[in-house]
Amino acid sequence: MQSIRPDLEAVIPTFGLRVRWDDLELRLADDPELLALAALAADGVHGPDISPFSRPWTQGTREEVRRSVVARQWIRRGRIAVDDWSLALGVFRDGEIIGTQAVSAKDFQVTRSGHTGSWLGLRHQGQGIGTRARLMALHLAFEGLDAAEMLSEAFEDNPASNAVSRRLGYATNGSRVTAREGNSVVEKGYRMTRELWDARPDNLRPEIMLEGLSPVRTLFGIDRPDQSGSDAALLPVTEREDEHHGA
Numbered sequence: 094m095q096s097i098r099p100d101l102e103a104v105i106p107t108f109g110l111r112v113r114w115d116d117l118e119l120r121l122a123d124d125p126e127l128l129a130l131a132a133l134a135a136d137g138v139h140g141p142d143i144s145p146f147s148r149p150w151t152q153g154t155r156e157e158v159r160r161s162v163v164a165r166q167w168i169r170r171g172r173i174a175v176d177d178w179s180l181a182l183g184v185f186r187d188g189e190i191i192g193t194q195a196v197s198a199k200d201f202q203v204t205r206s207g208h209t210g211s212w213l214g215l216r217h218q219g220q221g222i223g224t225r226a227r228l229m230a231l232h233l234a235f236e237g238l239d240a241a242e243m244l245s246e247a248f249e250d251n252p253a254s255n256a257v258s259r260r261l262g263y264a265t266n267g268s269r270v271t272a273r274e275g276n277s278v279v280e281k282g283y284r285m286t287r288e289l290w291d292a293r294p295d296n297l298r299p300e301i302m303l304e305g306l307s308p309v310r311t312l313f314g315i316d317r318p319d320q321s322g323s324d325a326a327l328l329p330v331t332e333r334e335d336e337h338h339g340a
């Protein structure tokens with residue numbers, strides 16, 4: 094069957110967005126890949142000792158978990174309004190979908206402030222992939238979409254998520270008591286500012302490629318339509334900026 098992806102990209106530019114770093118790629122998943130993601134979630138996203146999400150979508154039958162994943166991804170795909178968008182990107186390793194890394198924002202064209210959230214299939218955790226995927230999401234936000242700050246939250250009893258934020262150099266951003274499945278739990282906030290991002294150490298500056306960026310910047314109201322340049326989106330951002338501002 095012929096792929097409809099090129100036609101889809103022309104209608105919904107977020108389908109053309111790709112973030113690449115060696116073996117990893119972040120991009121929206123096609124429906125067959127969403128089903129693979131759903132099966133992965135049904136196989137397990139966390140151990141019984143951890144409850145990382147405020148809505149317990151990982152509990153229930155395999156069928157319920159799979160349905161929840163696909164439905165949620167479909168809803169997020171459609172969130173492309175300039176004042177309320179979501180990039181529920183699949184995390185692919187060597188072409189296989191192994192989790193999801195979302196970047197979302199409300200009123201981003203005014204605030205330049207967004208959020209990230211993620212999960213990986215249990216068997217893909219603990220190998221540094223979550224840290225790399227978050228770094229790719231931050232690269233997309235700061236280098237690709239001109240973010241001023243990016244926020245992340247994690248329950249205090251979720252060591253892996255808290256460790257990812259700490260390792261990438263976020264500042265702590267307070268905490269609050271919230272409800273989780275009928276019990277109170279402390280949620281910790283983290284904030285990566287533009288200043289912290291620009292001052293990050295060399296080991297957090299790998300060469301990450303952004304592709305298909307220009308139409309997304311226009312869609313999200315970051316550029317006016319006449320400012321976008323489709324050729325530029327294929328180059329690493331540093332080179333692209335040189336091209337625009339140099340000479």
Ligand SMILES: CC(C)(COP(=O)(O)OP(=O)(O)OC[C@H]1O[C@@H](n2cnc3c(N)ncnc32)[C@H](O)[C@@H]1OP(=O)(O)O)[C@@H](O)C(=O)NCCC(=O)NCCS
Pocket residue numbers: 138139145146210211212213214217218219220221222223224225246247248251252253254256257260
């Ligand atoms: C959170 C998540 C995306 C992180 O991805 P990951 O690939 O497992 O994480 P990494 O391998 O990059 O490890 C990140 C850090 O967590 C630490 N870590 C992982 N599991 C841990 C555990 N059970 N206890 C303590 N530290 C842990 C690692 O040691 C590493 O810290 P370091 O860099 O200081 O050594 C992934 O674990 C996951 O999907 N968890 C379930 C869903 C979830 O919690 N989502 C986030 C909701 S806020």
